[in-house]
Amino acid sequence: xxxxxxxxxxxxxxxxxxxxxxxxxxxxxxxxxxxxxxxxxxxxxxxxxxxxxxxxxxxxxxxxxxxxxxxxxxxxxxxxxxxxxxxxxxxxxxxxxxxxxxxxxxxxxxxxxxxxxxxxxxxxxxxxxxxxxxxxxxxxxxxxxxxxxxxxxxxxxxxxxxxxxxxxxxxxxxxxxxxxxxxxxxxxxxxxxxxxxxxxxxxxxxxxxxxxxxxxxxxxxxxxxxxxxxxxxxxxxxxxxxxxxxxxxxxxxxxxxxxxxxxxxxxxxxxxxxxxxxxxxxxxxxxxxxxxxxxxxxxxxxxxxxxxxxxxxxxxxxxxxxxxxxxxxxxxxxxxxxxxxxxxxxxxxxxxxxxxxxxxxxxxxxxxxxxxxxxxxxxxxxxxxxxxxxxxxxxxxxxxxxxxxxxxxxxxxxxxxxxxxxxxxxxxxxxxxxxxxxxxxxxxxxxxxxxxx
Amino acid sequence: xxxxxxxxxxxxxxxxxxxxxxxxxxxxxxxxxxxxxxxxxxxxxxxxxxxxxxxxxxxxxxxxxxxxxxxxxxxxxxxxxxxxxxxxxxxxxxxxxxxxxxxxxxxxxxxxxxxxxxxxxxxxxxxxxxxxxxxxxxxxxxxxxxxxxxxxxxxxxxxxxxxxxxxxxxxxxxxxxxxxxxxxxxxxxxxxxxxxxxxxxxxxxxxxxxxxxxxxxxxxxxxxxxxxxxxxxxxxxxxxxxxxxxxxxxxxxxxxxxxxxxxxxxxxxxxxxxxx
Ligand code: HEM
Numbered sequence: 001x002x003x004x005x006x007x008x009x010x011x012x013x014x015x016x017x018x019x020x021x022x023x024x025x026x027x028x029x030x031x032x033x034x035x036x037x038x039x040x041x042x043x044x045x046x047x048x049x050x051x052x053x054x055x056x057x058x059x060x061x062x063x064x065x066x067x068x069x070x071x072x073x074x075x076x077x078x079x080x081x082x083x084x085x086x087x088x089x090x091x092x093x094x095x096x097x098x099x100x101x102x103x104x105x106x107x108x109x110x111x112x113x114x115x116x117x118x119x120x121x122x123x124x125x126x127x128x129x130x131x132x133x134x135x136x137x138x139x140x141x142x143x144x145x146x147x148x149x150x151x152x153x154x155x156x157x158x159x160x161x162x163x164x165x166x167x168x169x170x171x172x173x174x175x176x177x178x179x180x181x182x183x184x185x186x187x188x189x190x191x192x193x194x195x196x197x198x199x200x201x202x203x204x205x206x207x208x209x210x211x212x213x214x215x216x217x218x219x220x221x222x223x224x225x226x227x228x229x230x231x232x233x234x235x236x237x238x239x240x241x242x243x244x245x246x247x248x249x250x251x252x253x254x255x256x257x258x259x260x261x262x263x264x265x266x267x268x269x270x271x272x273x274x275x276x277x278x279x280x281x282x283x284x285x286x287x288x289x290x291x292x293x294x295x296x297x298x299x300x301x302x303x304x305x306x307x308x309x310x311x312x313x314x315x316x317x318x319x320x321x322x323x324x325x326x327x328x329x330x331x332x333x334x335x336x337x338x339x340x341x342x343x344x345x346x347x348x349x350x351x352x353x354x355x356x357x358x359x360x361x362x363x364x365x366x367x368x369x370x371x372x373x374x375x376x377x378x379x380x381x382x383x384x385x386x387x388x389x390x391x392x393x394x395x396x397x398x399x400x401x402x403x404x405x406x407x408x409x410x411x412x413x414x415x416x417x418x419x420x421x422x423x424x425x426x427x428x429x430x431x432x433x434x435x436x437x438x439x440x441x442x443x444x445x446x447x448x449x450x451x452x453x
Numbered sequence: 454x455x456x457x458x459x460x461x462x463x464x465x466x467x468x469x470x471x472x473x474x475x476x477x478x479x480x481x482x483x484x485x486x487x488x489x490x491x492x493x494x495x496x497x498x499x500x501x502x503x504x505x506x507x508x509x510x511x512x513x514x515x516x517x518x519x520x521x522x523x524x525x526x527x528x529x530x531x532x533x534x535x536x537x538x539x540x541x542x543x544x545x546x547x548x549x550x551x552x553x554x555x556x557x558x559x560x561x562x563x564x565x566x567x568x569x570x571x572x573x574x575x576x577x578x579x580x581x582x583x584x585x586x587x588x589x590x591x592x593x594x595x596x597x598x599x600x601x602x603x604x605x606x607x608x609x610x611x612x613x614x615x616x617x618x619x620x621x622x623x624x625x626x627x628x629x630x631x632x633x634x635x636x637x638x639x640x641x642x643x644x645x646x647x648x649x650x651x652x653x654x655x656x657x658x659x660x661x662x663x664x665x666x667x668x669x670x671x672x673x674x675x676x677x678x679x680x681x682x683x684x685x686x687x688x689x690x691x692x693x694x695x696x697x698x699x700x701x702x703x704x705x706x707x708x709x710x711x712x713x714x715x716x717x718x719x720x721x722x723x724x725x726x727x728x729x
Binding site: 019020022023026027029030033034036037041069182191230231232234258259260261268270272381382383385388391392395398399402403406434437 | 516679
């Protein structure tokens with residue numbers, strides 16, 4: 001950007017144009033960000049209370065430390081950065097604009113002569129011979145050549161890359177776009193989670209932030225969930241096959257896998273987790289402890305059967321992921337009820353891994369699970385983020401802008417040729433608004449080639 | 454010969470290269486650095502072959518993924534990127550001996566991978582979330598960024614502990630000028646900053662495609678952002694406040710500490726990003 005600063009004489013304005021402020025704000029952002037990596041974020045109050053004790057719990061809560069990246073003071077720092085950036089850019093834009101689009105390009109020979117690292121050599125050819133050759137050569141490497149007659153020779157000037165001075169503005173604009181995208185996503189977006197058992201549908205979900213229910217505007221049904229494993233037992237792939245219905249009409253059937261979400265009407269569904277929702281085709285082994293007869297029955301959840309030997313009724317109520325028995329986790333279990341002929345109800349627990357468990361009840365019948373088919377649920381993360389396109393545009397601008405500022409520059413070159421006895425003396429000097437080192441190397445390379453022509 | 458063995462051998466080759474560079478510095482012998490470069494190139498050849506072989510092995514085992522998925526593989530790749538970048542710089546700027554503090558980093562990273570009991574060199578299948586081309590882009594660009602900062606760190610150390618003027622003049626004349634070291638540090642930081650930026654961006658795009666959020670403030674993400682802030686501060690101090698030389702060398706050292714913490718330290722903190 002241009003060196004000359006417009007002085008608005010307004011202290012608030014000047015405060016926001018300063019790069020010192022930038023350094024301070026970035027330092028504060030970096031330093032405070034560390035806190036959130038040391039203290040787990042967004043955990044439960046109970047967890048914090050236990051971990052930090054009452055005093056620190058209260059202090060940290062007051063300072064929003066447990067959700068610090070969304071706290072007022074962190075957002076204030078980001079806001080300060082944005083204002084700093086916008087004000088600073090506006091402040092400098094006018095003078096940069098004048099450099100990028102000058103009314104008239106003027107070259108000052110003296111300025112090039114003052115450059116320390118310039119190349120000088122002597123050529124046998126006359127200055128008139130050199131003129132045309134050099135003009136052609138420079139024109140190829142730069143843009144249009146401007147020619148000036150001097151006392152005893154001539155000077156050629158050329159330049160390129162004026163526009164690269166805009167590179168820094170592109171970088172800074174990208175930062176604004178990122179911040180804007182984050183704000184838009186935070187205000188108009190949402191994030192939540194749904195569990196859909198195979199064969200069932202949902203038309204709403206719960207948000208993560210305040211557990212409110214949001215309507216999707218359509219219905220999503222999970223037809224089937226699949227998980228495949230490697231030989232090592234590590235999961236290879238999760239896949240949900242889903243169908244979308246609008247007003248009762250099927251509009252789309254597709255698979256959702258990890259890394260390949262479904263996007264529908266601005267809402268995205270990501271494969272997030274899975275579990276066993278319930279069971280179907282449960283094979284039950286029923287042993288009568290009076291007759292020692294063994295019966296098998298296949299039933300589904302919620303079904304009622306008549307027990308053999310006129311022993312009453314049995315209802316298979318449901319499936320539990322981890323049944324808790326006096327503090328022990330029995331793992332996947334089924335629960336049911338036995339209703340005997342006097343209408344007395346008894347509850348029955350059938351852990352899959354402990355088939356003899358129900359024998360301990362010492363009832364007229366004991367029940368065990370032979371096998372069953374799992375019915376999975378799929379866990380989908382549901383998000384809507386209208387800010388994401390601003391963020392992505394910001395990403396692209398950031399990369400392009402950095403590339404321009406780091407590796408390109410506004411370069412100009414001056415070739416001065418003076419008549420001497422038996423030939424000419426040549427000076428080549430180059431100037432760049434940044435990356436002077438590489439311009440020096442470039443100038444030396446150009447001079448080397450010019451010696452040869 | 455499997456990839457782990459090849460990479461262990463590479464470790465010793467890199468060790469030898471570092472010894473030569475350090476020797477050339479300590480004993481003020483330019484030819485040792487020359488020899489060091491040749492050994493370093495041999496090390497890179499072994500390192501490259503090791504990475505490619507591991508890639509092939511992963512296919513033979515039926516997992517078939519690029520070798521950038523765990524701590525071991527990332528350390529090996531880190532050594533490779535730093536070595537390649539350093540060789541490029543030495544070649545481009547025609548300065549020898551400047552590798553004195555960089556080559557030990559190349560050696561230390563791969564040595565930690567090969568020798569530490571905490572780093573497993575087993576090839577394992579990828580969990581579903583890691584199966585993405587974004588992973589490859591993310592890892593490569595992040596590591597190019599880290600490599601830039603590592604080489605800048607080496608140069609900064611060199612800037613701060615150059616031998617005094619009273620030493621052997623012939624050797625001093627072989628050393629690059631302070632101005633040159635400063636310039637090289639800056640070039641490396643620029644390189645690192647660009648690639649860290651792209652690394653963070655590809656990570657964000659990947660997270661968005663896998664989990665639906667481009668940024669979730671997990672400790673690894675946050676630390677990479679902290680690192681990025683530090684180098685952004687450094688660029689502004691240099692361009693706008695005229696910081697040069699020693700001051701910049703110190704900022705570059707602090708920046709590299711943040712890189713190291715992003716890389717290793719974060720595994721000690723609670724969070725998701727437990728791989729690489
Ligand atoms: C996270 C936020 C920011 C990023 C990533 C960023 C990035 C950059 C980059 C990459 C450069 C080029 C550095 C170089 O020349 O090597 C730069 C230069 C600059 N930045 Fe920033 N910047 C940020 C915030 C700011 C803010 C808030 C200001 C407000 C004062 C600012 C003012 C400048 C100025 C004046 C330059 C020098 C331009 C020139 O080369 O003439 N930056 N910035």
